[in-house]
Amino acid sequence: MAINIALAGNPNCGKTTMFNDLTGANQYVGNWPGVTVEKKEGPWRHDRSVTITDLPGVYSLSPYTPEEIVTRDYLMSGKPDVVVNLVDATNLERNLYLTTQIIDLGIPVVIALNMMDLVEKNGDAIDVAGLSKRLGCPIVETSALKGRGTAEVIEAAKKAAAAGVAPATTLRFSAAVEEGLARIIDIAGERIAGRYARWYAVKLFEGEQLTVDKLDLPAAELSQIAAIRDAVENAEDDDAESIITNERYDNISAVCDACVKKSPKAETTTQ
Template sequence: MAIKLALAGNPNCGKTTMFNDLTGSSQYVGNWPGVTVEKKEGKLRGHQDVIVTDLPGIYSLSPYTLEEVVTRDYIMNEHPDVVINLVDASNIERNLYLTTQVTEMGIPVIIALNMIDIVKKNGDRIDTHKLAAALGCEVIETSAVKGAGSKEVADRAVQMARAGIMTRPQHTFSGPVEDALARIRELAADLVPAENARWYSIKLFERDARVLERLRLPADVKAELETIVSDCEKQFDDDSESIITNERYQYISGLMKSCVQKKNAGMTTSDRIDKVVTNRWLALPIFAAVMFVVYYVSVSWLGTIVTDWTNDTLFAETVQPLVGGWLEAAGAAEWLTG
């Protein structure tokens, strides 16, 4: 039976580059059934029994866009043997939001920490061992553009699939949320697969419409679910989806502090420039100075030189003789016809 590997990640994280590197000329492109979203599949180089699927680029697994629905339906319904989650190492904080969701789905996950060359060039450092321990899945540094690490990730994913290695999410939410999820898990214990129970519990807590439609909960279960979620919302004074989102980012913020070291403490050259030109006291004087220079160059100095040269040289030597010749010709023609 063929092994199925799925590539998942944010848009522009290098996913398609890695897919092309892994599959070469053995790939084929079509559309997902019933939708216009592009579907890319191919055989892994050197492995005729391994199929690689390039899932649509998404930022989360929330059911708001067609790409998000396609990706999560594929993972839940087609059951790939391993998900290779590409994470843009140069923009790791935003990318890890999707990672926290993928690791909850009950599918083996391996992280390809892509664009690591950019991170090293900037002088930053990511502790992959700490990151792997915190996320509960293996992390391998890659640079898809340079072809570095891609084969290692794919080979490791194949090994995981054949050995049946599972991913156990390590991150947890705050006490009240975990208590609510535990109660929801008990409610839905007979309705969802055990390996996907945590993911379904979170989606039910968020009142995910597609999951609710899929499970078709009995009326009494649905009523008890609403009570659990509503009580938690009152405690946090926020809606359930925002509660989960905020807690994910709090967890990711903790990961950034423990696993990522920025050489410039997060300040890029662009950030430094912005800090000066958008300063509350300096912004207006800088703007006025720039406008004065633009006015002076365009009107008082460079503008005068260009205008004088255009009038006295360009038009004097080129246009005026042509106009004069045209007038003389017009006068001659009038004399002949007159």
């Protein structure tokens, strides 16, 4: 089966290094349509039926920069069968912000936990099984620099693409937000039905204009959604976008507290 893998991650997480290791010399470099953002694509060097698309490095899937728009549009285009989210294991807390958004898209995800050589060198430890359970997707430990684990990433991605299931994450927003999202999914119905439903519901809850324009919902539905947003904003005394961002960070912080053990040596030197 031919599969398309999208490689996504923060800037400097090692994506170029991994992409080069995976594709070798077989790379096509161009631009994404309409923007001067570099597009790199190539077949996996061990199996040409696997195509890897290297997405621009981004910190989030907000629509504020050309890189974010390119990444988000491609992930929502239906083209990738699976996302390989490359995560810098030495900067887990920061990198997982993007991960929580990718998970919400409903596409199969495999996490490549990169820079594990540095984690080991620092004497830190990550409970990879615990992290995988909480995020709801397979995690492969890698060191792109040393070519370690990269073939295993593609094998895991092939399996995830064949299974075709969304991440079974245990991460949830607060009860009030989750209830709001469920009601938005009901209200928008067919218009957002399918794998991206949760993503669209979050964006409609936030009132993100790009999504509102794209979905072109009737005014009556938009005002019902606005009422849901207003109720949560009033209860939390914050705006919807900040509520979502803060709850993502709260979840990430809890995950890191549970799964990352810093070496005592590192802890004393930073005090």
